[in-house]
Amino acid sequence: TPQEIDELLDVMRTLKAAGKSIVFITHKLKEVKAIADRITVVRRGKVVGTARPDASEDELAALMVGRTVRLRVDKAPARPGEPVLEVRDLVVYDERGHRAVDGTSLEVRAGEVLGIAGVQGNGQTELVEAIMGLRPVTGGVISLLGLDLTGRSTKEILAAGVGYVPEDRSVDGLVRTFTVAENLILDQYDRPPYARGLALRPAAIAQAARERIAEFDVRTASPDAPVSTLSGGNQQKVIVARELGREVKLLIAAQPTRGVDVGSTEFIHARVVRERDQGAAVLLVSSELDEILALADRIAVIYRGRILATLPPDAAREDIGLLMAGVTG
Secondary structure, eight states: OHHHHHHHHHHHHHHHHTTOOOOOOOSOHHHHHHHOSSEEEEETTEEEEEEOTTSOHHHHHHHHHTSOOOOSOOOOOOOOOSEEEEEEEEEEEOTTSOEEEEEEEEEEETTOEEEEEOOTTSSHHHHHHHHTTSSOOOEEEEEETTEEOTTOOHHHHHHTTEEEEOSOIIIIIOOTTSBHHHHTTTTTTTSTTTEETTEEOHHHHHHHHHHHHHHTTOOOSOTTSBGGGSOHHHHHHHHHHHHHSSOOSEEEEESTTTTOOHHHHHHHHHHHHHHHHTTOEEEEEESOHHHHHHHOSEEEEEETTEEEEEEOTTOOHHHHHHHHTTOOO
């Protein structure tokens, strides 16, 4: 929570005052500016610059990626339409048999981003996996534009018009031994134009890969390169390109910028806003409160599997932080 971050920084200040040396490694610019006496920027394993803590976040971001980066998200006010995703009284259990999602209800409308804010481990993962058909639903209903998705397979849910950026790209988003081109059609390989009957069409796959690599600025030596050779940010772009390379009614983005550089974060944020502006409903799940505040049109705070409150995007950070800690009074 924001309060816990402040407490951690206070502990570090106390240690510094006691004469201790601290090496603080982070990608969070606000925190490094708040605590550091000297800042060293590393890019691709090399020191590329140093800065004082009074350097701007824009200056630090430019050092990190080697170009000017737009850290602030430009977006117009949302114009929400009809409900697209409706979750009613959802109950889901985790692997240990604990109730991870406890009677949760939510709604995401066309043309809006609903952000789910919460400390990791409060049911976000199980909520998303249940919506995507990756985890059994014990109770409740999940519907997409009136179509009951409860208990349907992931393949059926994707075919219904859902795009899914999973929180763990290596485990759930990519086949690391496959090429970039192959990963770009993982959920569409068995249908035209990529297949005719039981036979794949390599020319169509290659053409689609070239187009998506260009559109989504995927930095790769070749569409035939193993996806494991790409940086984390470019691997994430492959997933985003695959999911948004087709028209979606609902985009579910779980921790979409985890472990990626600020340049890739800038690009992914812009694509999320673009999908919203084109009329898609977006469910954004992130443990990064700054990301939620930048992108969400409404913020639902989850704690121990329950939505405690839904707030406007200009809600005070302190109020959101208290809810994330389960404080409702």
